[in-house]
Amino acid sequence: xxxxxxxxxxxxxxxxxxxxxxxxxxxxxxxxxxxxxxxxxxxxxxxxxxxxxxxxxxxxxxxxxxxxxxxxxxxxxxxxxxxxxxxxxxxxxxxxxxxxxxxxxxxxxxxxxxxxxxxxxxxxxxxxxxxxxxxxxxxxxxxxxxxxxxxxxxxxxxxxxxxxxxxxxxxxxxxxxxxxxxxxxxxxx
Amino acid sequence: xxxxxxxxxxxxxxxxxxxxxxxxxxxxxxxxxxxxxxxxxxxxxxxxxxxxxxxxxxxxxxxxxxxxxxxxxxxxxxxxxxxx
Numbered sequence: 501x502x503x504x505x506x507x508x509x510x511x512x513x514x515x516x517x518x519x520x521x522x523x524x525x526x527x528x529x530x531x532x533x534x535x536x537x538x539x540x541x542x543x544x545x546x547x548x549x550x551x552x553x554x555x556x557x558x559x560x561x562x563x564x565x566x567x568x569x570x571x572x573x574x575x576x577x578x579x580x581x582x583x584x585x586x587x588x589x590x591x592x593x594x595x596x597x598x599x600x601x602x603x604x605x606x607x608x609x610x611x612x613x614x615x616x617x618x619x620x621x622x623x624x625x626x627x628x629x630x631x632x633x634x635x636x637x638x639x640x641x642x643x644x645x646x647x648x649x650x651x652x653x654x655x656x657x658x659x660x661x662x663x664x665x666x667x668x669x670x671x672x673x674x675x676x677x678x679x680x681x682x683x684x685x686x687x688x689x
Numbered sequence: 690x691x692x693x694x695x696x697x698x699x700x701x702x703x704x705x706x707x708x709x710x711x712x713x714x715x716x717x718x719x720x721x722x723x724x725x726x727x728x729x730x731x732x733x734x735x736x737x738x739x740x741x742x743x744x745x746x747x748x749x750x751x752x753x754x755x756x757x758x759x760x761x762x763x764x765x766x767x768x769x770x771x772x773x
Contacts, residue, residue, distance in 0.1 A: 511771055515764045520754045527753045537759065544767050592695040600693025608729040611736075619739055625747065628740055646706065647741050648748050653708060671706075672699040679730070679737055687733075 506556040509563075514544055518561055522568055528649040529572050529659075530641065539575065543568040569659060576660050579637040591676040606680060611687040618687060631681035635674055642667065643674040692716050697727045698734075705738045 519540060526536040547567050554563055591606035593599050618624065632640055642660070645651045651659075657667050692700075697720040703709040704717065721728050755763070 511767065515760055515767060519760055519763060523755050524753050533753075536753075537755070537763075541763055541766060544763070545770060548767070548770055592693070600695040602694050602726050607726045608733055610729070611733065615736065619736060624740055625744060628744060648745050650745065653706070668699060668703055672702045675702045675705070675734065675737065676698060676730075679733055682737065682740070683733075 507559055509551050509554050511548055531644055539571045627686045631678050639674040642670045692720055694727050698730050701731050701734055
């Protein structure tokens with residue numbers, strides 16, 4: 501960007517110019533309307549406080565997104581630190597001679613009946629949504645970003661400050677738990 | 690070459706996004722040849738991906754936005770801070 505393109509902040513216009521854009525961005529990360537609203541509002545407040553730090557080297561929008569990204573990673577760390585961990589249901593033996601083998605009650609069983617019809621059924625989406633909702637928050641967040649919102653693996657890792665290895669472990673645990681949930685609540689009833 | 694069910698299904702999950710490497714897919718292939726449970730997992734995982742694709746398609750049609758009241762409220766809150 502050349503010197504003549506130097507950008508200026510105009511907080512009076514932030515809500516009308518960027519609220520929807522920021523809100524959309526946030527929803528695809530946190531999947532919660534109220535929370536997304538709070539994060540966007542918070543972003544505007546933080547931006548206002550930090551406005552003297554704005555060098556005019558990027559656009560106003562890019563600058564606001566950078567602030568919002570920090571809010572999102574803070575949120576992710578919060579759900580990752582405390583309660584998130586205890587809720588994870590393991591599907592495999594974690595230690596001993598059978599380490600890595602299926603735990604009997606988590607191993608897949610045959611889905612009998614008319615699977616094709618069940619996949620076509622409109623109500624499937626509701627049950628699937630509920631199953632995703634039942635995942636521990638951090639798993640749900642990462643899983644949705646990747647699977648529902650199709651954000652690239654590399655971008656998710658950067659945004660949430662996690663390694664690719666960690667990312668795939670999360671996806672793996674989410675999917676094994678999800679399969680089990682769908683087996684119990686949809687494919688075997 | 691030998692991997693556990695936990696590792697095999699992780700590769701299988703990664704493969705749903707077409708991001709497993711050739712080497713990983715080979716290890717998975719061998720495991721699936723020998724392990725019935727994981728074979729079933731792989732089959733059902735594909736069906737899960739079909740289901741999830743529907744969710745993804747529905748989501749891509751949605752446009753999330755704030756309603757007028759919500760924006761006005763945000764605006765007011767921000768204005769108070771600008772003035773203080």
